[in-house]
Amino acid sequence: MATLPAVVEELLNEMAAAVRESARIPDEHLLSLKFIFGSSAIQALDLVDRKSITLISSPSGRCIYQVLGSSGKTYICLASCHYCSCPAFAFSVLRKSDSLLCKHLLAVYLSRVMRTCQQLSVSDKQLTEILTEKKQEA
Structure with a gap:
């Protein structure tokens, strides 16, 4: 499993602890x-x-995050391997390496910290259809 840089992991862990203690994220975080x-x-x-982030899970235990972007497009994020299907991830994170994450993947991590993910349970077949549908659009 891929890992985030230690400083990001630590910040997300501190934010999660703050949310558990006081239900808010301190300004310094x-x-x-x-x-x-940045922006x-x-x-x-x-x-x-x-509330644009939905955790979609199936009976087999597979799960993905679906993020409704500001443009109205929906992107698939895989938190386990730090992947997003958006063009910014492909360009800024993978190709140019000038960003650690795209805004969609960062939103996934933040919604997990703040416990604000929408939840959706689907069949394994439906999850496969969601994943292959996104591939065909690309």
Whole structure:
């Protein structure tokens, strides 16, 4: 399983602990987030606020995240291997390596920290259809 840089893992863990203790994220954590991710942090928080992240799980235990982007398009995120189907991930994260995550994947991690993911259970067949449908659109 791929891992995030230690500083990001630590920040997300600290944010999760703060949410458990006080149901809010301290300003210094938000500032750190903005320092590390720039404008993507604000865009990701906006996606979280709009409840745009859905955890889709199947009986076999497979799960993916679906993120409704600000453009109205839906992207598939795999948190286990830090992947998003959006063009920004392919370009900025994979090709240019000038970003750690795209805003959609960051929103997934933040929604997990804040416990705001929508939940959807589907059959294994439906999950496969969701994944192959996205591939055919690309």
